[in-house]
Structures are given as C-alpha cells and as structure tokens.
Amino acid sequence: DTGVSQNPRHKITKRGQNVTFRCDPISEHNRLYWYRQTLGQGPEFLTYFQNEAQLEKSRLLSDRFSAERPKGSFSTLEIQRTEQGDSAMYLCASSLMDSSDTQYFGPGTRLTVL
Amino acid sequence: QKEVEQNSGPLSVPEGAIASLNCTYSDRGSQSFFWYRQYSGKSPELIMFIYSNGDKEDGRFTAQLNKASQYVSLLIRDSQPSDSATYLCAVNWGTGNQFYFGTGTSLTVIP
Numbered sequence: 180d181t182g183v184s185q186n187p188r189h190k191i192t193k194r195g196q197n198v199t200f201r202c203d204p205i206s207e208h209n210r211l212y213w214y215r216q217t218l219g220q221g222p223e224f225l226t227y228f229q230n231e232a233q234l235e236k237s238r239l240l241s242d243r244f245s246a247e248r249p250k251g252s253f254s255t256l257e258i259q260r261t262e263q264g265d266s267a268m269y270l271c272a273s274s275l276m277d278s279s280d281t282q283y284f285g286p287g288t289r290l291t292v293l
Numbered sequence: 294q295k296e297v298e299q300n301s302g303p304l305s306v307p308e309g310a311i312a313s314l315n316c317t318y319s320d321r322g323s324q325s326f327f328w329y330r331q332y333s334g335k336s337p338e339l340i341m342f343i344y345s346n347g348d349k350e351d352g353r354f355t356a357q358l359n360k361a362s363q364y365v366s367l368l369i370r371d372s373q374p375s376d377s378a379t380y381l382c383a384v385n386w387g388t389g390n391q392f393y394f395g396t397g398t399s400l401t402v403i404p
Contacts, residue, residue, distance in 0.1 A: 212392075219301075221297075221383075221394030221395050222337065222381075222392070224392070227390075227391055235390070237391075280325065281327065281339060281342055282392060286335070287335075287336045
C-alpha cells in the first residue's frame with residue numbers, strides 16, 4: 180500500500196525563478212488537495228481537485244500559483260516568479276469520496292526561496 | 294470567517310499521565326473533526342476523526358465532540374515520550390471541502 184508521494188522533497192531556488200512540484204495521491208483516491216504550511220502555523224488551503232476538475236481555489240492564492248491534475252491522477256503545482264514569502268512546506272493530501280472524506284497527507288515539498 | 298482555535302502550548306506532561314488537547318471552532322455548520330499529529334519537519338499524520346457528539350476511542354486516544362459548545366478535544370492516555378509532537382485540529386464544513394486547521398498544540402512528554 181503506497182501513500183501519497185511528493186517530489187521533490189526539497190527545492191532551493193532563487194527569487195524570480197519558476198518551480199513545479201508533483202503529487203501522486205493514493206491510487207483509488209479521487210480528491211486531491213494542496214496546502215501550504217509555514218513555521219508555527221497549521222496547513223493553509225490552496226486548492227482542491229475532484230478527479231481532473233479544480234473545484235476550489237483559495238482567494239489568498241496569488242495568480243502566480245497554478246495547479247493541474249490533467250488525468251485525474253497526479254497533480255502539479257507551479258509557482259511562477261517565486262518570492263521569498265513563498266518559502267514554506269507545500270503539502271499534498273488525497274481523500275476518497277466517502278462519508279468521512281479523511282485526508283491523508285504526503286511528506287511535503289520544502290521550498291526555500293533565496 | 295471560519296476559525297479553528299487551539300492553545301499553542303507548549304503543554305508538558307509526565308510519562309504515563311493523560312494529555313488533554315483542546316480545540317474550538319467558529320461555525321456551527323461544521324460536520325467532521327480530525328486530529329493529526331505532526332513531528333517536527335514531517336507532514337501531518339492522521340490520529341482519528343469524529344463527527345458525532347460524544348466520545349470516540351482508539352487505543353490510547355479518545356476524541357470528544359460537543360457540537361453545542363463547538364468544542365472538540367483529544368485525550369492521550371498513558372502518554373509516552375514518542376507522543377511528543379504538535380497536534381493539529383482540523384475541521385471540515387462538508388465532504389469534498391477543504392480542511393481548516395488550527396495552529397496546533399505542542400506537546401512534550403517528559404520521561
């Protein structure tokens with residue numbers, strides 16, 4: 180049984196560069212979520228997919244952020260023109276469309292913008 | 294504005310004691326409540342969820358929900374040093390919706 184996987188686990192980039200992260204959910208899960216977490220805070224919602232459809236996007240999410248889930252399986256999160264304030268842990272979670280809708284998290288991608 | 298409040302701690306308990314972690318939420322329409330444990334530098338891992346008023350037990354863990362008071366708690370019995378972590382409360386306002394997380398409570402179990 181494989182859980183949620185994320186790649187890369189760590190990314191260091193210079194301000195202004197673009198970065199892309201990948202998330203592979205648990206295979207039978209049709210819902211996929213992206214969160215961002217900074218030190219001392221709980222995860223903050225970014226966006227959510229059901230199958231390939233992006234159903235919700237945080238109003239706090241800058242237009243520099245874009246996410247895709249083209250075939251309803253893996254997802255990518257791209258950040259364009261990175262800023263130092265983008266430095267955070269980016270977490271992916273997936274869930275099965277059942278009564279509990281429990282979200283299971285991947286190991287995260289830690290982004291450092293220099 | 295949906296809010297989830299937790300006491301940030303740190304909370305320290307001796308080994309073998311009961312640790313009590315509390316969480317309040319703002320929206321009476323909240324449906325599901327989750328407790329996650331997060332070790333430093335790691336991602337959240339699910340402990341348990343609850344959606345009915347009352348208690349739910351799983352091993353050393355008991356979740357308690359009181360929707361009238363908008364309050365959910367987690368009790369950890371026979372606390373172990375390996376329980377030392379940050380405990381995150383998450384609230385779901387409906388299936389398929391995002392989770393709203395509290396800032397977490399840091400727990401230290403002293404050997």
